[in-house]
Amino acid sequence: MTENPFPLSKDDLLRAYRTMRTIREFEERLHVDFAKGDIPGFVHLYAGEEACATGIMMHLNDNDRIASTHRGHGHCIAKGVDVHAMMAEIYGRSTGACRGKGGSMHIADLSKGMMGANGILGAGAPLICGAALAAKVRGDRGVGITFVGDGASNQGTFLESLNLAAVWNLPVVFVVENNGYAESTAMEWAVSCDSYVDRATGFGMPGVTVDGTDFFAVHEAAGEIIRRAREGGGPALLECNMVRFYGHFEGDAQTYRAKGEVEALRASRDCLVMLGERVIEAGVIARAELQAIDGEVAALIEDAVRAAKAAPLPAAGDLLTDVYVAY
């Protein structure tokens, strides 16, 4: 009955909510299972940052490429990578997205345009320049999005890529996910320039800062920037100011954070809650509809964990496949 006042259809809003809820549920579950010792290696959780990945990825198709970071689960899910395959990968199973050979930090699905999470900070930026170059050479209107944290934004690879993308006028969007911490170090201390918009300006491209916890703000700004790139307008930078609900990695005691900081962020800047409240308050979506999604997502994640645990480990012979073994 109520007119939809949002720039997205009800279906798209539901899709956005489902994506964000899936990321949240996935990460919360990893948090619990990691603590139980079920998961090998390290995981870096994206909880609290869901609006950024989702708001951006809503504008992309499988032909658009993204290069992710070590904190990549949210990017994967928002780009359409199968949740079961992701969970199995994180559990090191042969049914994983990378057949158990990549793990949390290397989940990729090139068929979905997901060029990989990356364990090397700042390494995705040059790669996405190449993806954008390929799109430009083919003329297929594809764009490339690279994500970088405020910490890795200081990497030479990232800064060199800003220059290269501007020089070659590539359809690239550099997304700085500024959660305030380079691992444990404060962004204000570690980033000399203080403003990512200034950095972008310095490389001859526009930069925009948005509230990364506001799905609509990210979605609208990303939409304009991506459209600009797709139309040949060249690269741009989008800084999303966001919040990190967990530590740098699981097991991080976070003693560097102020007392009550995380609790306050969860109470006041939870992007998932804000999106839900906004659409309910506008009368576009009923609370029960969102609760139904919550239930479905919980079942999905539960099933993904169950399937991952039940899945076979890679065979010993898999050690030597998928690479030219020179010796």
Add this chain to the structure above:
Amino acid sequence: MLNERIKPIVMPKWGLSMSEGKLTGWLKRPGASVALGDELLEVETDKITNVVEAGDSGILRRVLGEPGTVYPVKALIAVLAEPDVPDSEIDAFIDAYAAPATGGAGEEEEAGPRYHFAETPAGTLRYAKRDGTRGESGPAVLLLHGFGGDLDNWLFTIDALAESATVYALDLPGHGQSAKTLADPTLAGLSKAVLGFMDAAGIDRAHLVGHSMGGAVSMRTALDAPERVASLSLIASAGLGSAIDHGYIQGFTAANSRRDLKPVLETLFADQSLVGRKLVDDLLKYKRLDGVEAALRALSAALFADGAQAEILAGAVAATGLPTLVVWGEQDRVIPAAHATALGHAARSVVIPNAGHMVQMEAAGKVNALLKEHIGTPATGTAT
């Protein structure tokens, strides 16, 4: 002036790229009597090792070349003369002999075969041409190599035949330095390409000399365009029976490395030591060219599928009455020498002992003599 009674024996030049050769050993002692065609010495080049046969007769008066030593092409390595020629004249001859500059494998060399390219409907085809060395052109002779070969298979043939004919040697499509695309990988297709080449080169009629698959192509050409073919010389030819060593065809087509190719090539010769490093390398270089593998596979599928020759032309050729010579190496392991008699009385058939499939190289002197004799018969022959 050189004494006409003294005959120099020099380091031979086999093919355009040869600039020097290693004398590996003498087969005649000094003072021995030498008849025309006698095996005199062995020479190893970077491509192949072969025997040098006497082009004259006489007494081997002086042996200058040391075994194990490398000499430039045309370097004087021995002297042949009748017994009554005084030693002093021989010494004077040797002193006066002007050895050519070493390393001077210049392309401007007089009278040697030259490589050319002809634009034909089958694409660009490479060929070598050597004008007759004695008198005006003489009849045209066209040499057609076999499966996977090229015009250098006629290394020892071209110069010998050029004494009395204008000699052409062709790289068939898919081979040598000719275009690697094969519009039609059948005998008919190759024959069409040969005729197209003859048109482009301005050859109305030629004596066709074909080796192996090239023999079958020659026969097909003689059947399709009898007016263009003066005679046939079929050397270890395909098309005379169904048997063929399929392992050779498959092995040659598939081999990608020296290790794989060398044993395959050894099948071609009675004396397997003739398969030197350079021969293998040159064939590998050919096989690596884009399009070659596809061409060989297409030919193999069209001509030798399932381990048997697809087209047997013996009966049809025998019926033409065209002057035909069949030559075989007794130890041919690719196509059996038994096929030599397939044409019955319609052809002269010679089987040469101690030679394999590459008989025109392994017994070059004998094959050349047979070819000269066959082609030297009245060119008009009985075909028309």
Add this chain to the structure above:
Amino acid sequence: MTPVVGIVANPVSARDIRRVVANAANLQVTDRANILLRVLAALRACGVAEVLMMPEKGGIRGHVERGVARARAHGEDPYPAIHPVAMPVTGTVEDTHRATRAMRQAGVSAIVVLGGDGTHRAVAAQCGAVPIAGISTGTNNAFPDHREPTITGLATGLAVTGRVPPHIAFAGNKRIDVAINGETPSEIALVDVALVAERYIGARALWRTENFRELYVTFADPEVIGMSAIAGLLEPVTRGESGGLMVRLSPAGQTSPPSGPRPGGTILRAPIAPGMMAAVGVTDWRRMPAGVPFVPEVEAGTIALDGERELSFTARDRLSLTLRDDAFRTVNVSGCMRHAAENRLLTGTPVPVSADL
């Protein structure tokens, strides 16, 4: 007691989507710091020895401190002492509110504001009677004048040291109070209030003209950029005169009722953002007298204050808008400088030039 000047410099203004949708300018942090150094030098030249500055984590303060230290290393001391306001930094508009209140309580004589319309609005909401000297950080502002900041600093210095009399040095400004459900005021605007149909804040900036519905301006200046330009191109209203203008807008190109322009409606081409000439459907407009509450016709949508979407409202919310004259004070830079020239305020020994020479 020597006068103290407050300084509010916003490190994050002019970072929004207008950089992409309208080729708007960005003022880099280093440039913002350099502007402050120029203002500080001018203030010091006029005798201001101390300033109170809003702390921030955007990097301005670091650059300013480096500039001050470098001058001292030269043996120079051209700047006033800088005291940061003791307060936590949140990186939100709340910092501006809190700093402004603290400055007012500390008794500053004026506040120099470096920022966009939004920063000025935040200061104006809390400054009470303390005059504001505004400096623009971008190209998209209507409220602060576009002027070399050194001059703004000089004028402020002359004003707060009493060398320009207050009736010349300071001027009154209008504002619009927005009351939602009876709260007075819930929000304020210095230049314009726009009611738009979309009901989300999104990237804040206004550029989709098809959603424009109603516009209220304190002044209508055809020489500025933004929503005020729409009104200014219809019927100019100066900053000095009483009252403003109210404009009813509709999607451009729609000509038939009920949602299209009413009979007599028109389409206006206006520079609603830098480089962005947009077609705006105008239904009608009228004067907005001071002190008279206006109740919008739009039932639900978003309220944009000074060009930025700030909050959405629904049919359940009761809105009223009231323009107030003399709501807050600003430094009259032109007036100060003219007075300074006429009275040789910056001459060591005033020597009037003889007409005979």
Add this chain to the structure above:
Amino acid sequence: MSRKISMKQAINEALDLEMRRDPTVIVMGEDIVGGTGAHGEADAWGGVLGVTKGLHAKHGDRLMDTPLSESAYIGAAIGAAACGLRPVAELMFMDFMGVCFDQIFNQAAKFRYMFGGKAETPVVIRGMVGAGFRAAAQHSQMLTPLFTHIPGLKVVCPSNAYDAKGLLIQAIRDNDPVIFCEHKNLYGMECEVPAESYAIPFGEANVLRDGDDVTIVSYGLTVHRAMAAADALARERVEAEVIDLRTLSPIDWDSIVESVERTGRLVVVDEAHPRCNLATDIAAYVGQHAFGALKAGVQMVTAPHTPVPFAPSLEDLYVPSAEAIAAAALRTLAPTGTTPRSIAA
């Protein structure tokens, strides 16, 4: 028809032919066109030593100059490869690998494995290697052992124009990342090269000279020194078999072992530094797989464990010489127990 061209021309020709054959092949690098954006002549350099000269006129924008920014453009070449192009990125001097190594060994080399076989990275990174050009310590290194250490990379180092053309064409067609090392002192060396396209398979060493007395294994420039040494040895009636590895990853172990089983003696020549290089690698392999065939200790002839010196008099001592190789071969023929260990000449 014998047509001789230089290695430089052969590389140019390989790029030209592959760009004609396959529209997904692009070529990028610093100054490979030269003068982009400047006001002088177009295609001014064609690479710092002119290797890519003339290609821009034929292929236009598929030949791209890059900023001096190796991390960015090598990474971009790798990213483009993962997205379906076949980029050839020129690193000018392989010594510059230091500033972009992450993109090569953590990204390109690992994608296929790390992503469970679901990614291919058909990128070629070509650059100059080797000493003897008076280019001093940062433009002269033979860093091949660094590359062979990394799984996932293929490493090529041709010794002549024919091989350079065929191996580069193979590298471009290969679906794995290939590090293509061009010895700058071989650029001008000519040999017979077919005008047509051809690909030389990886992992096949070239036996340049047959011999039954001692096996000399090398690659790149020192192959020619090894051949000169073999000629010198032949005058002493010692017949050396000379093996040119051509590709270092994959490496043709079989050819080495087959030869050593016949000769019983092995000299390994490597222009790289002596620790953990191709020479030690091959010596170890032969020790493990053909120990019974060895009649003498394996001799290694390498560059010294020093940076490449500038002074010509010093640099000439740096690269293994024919004399040092011949001396090493003679040591394998000396009675056991009398062979002194020696490195470099």
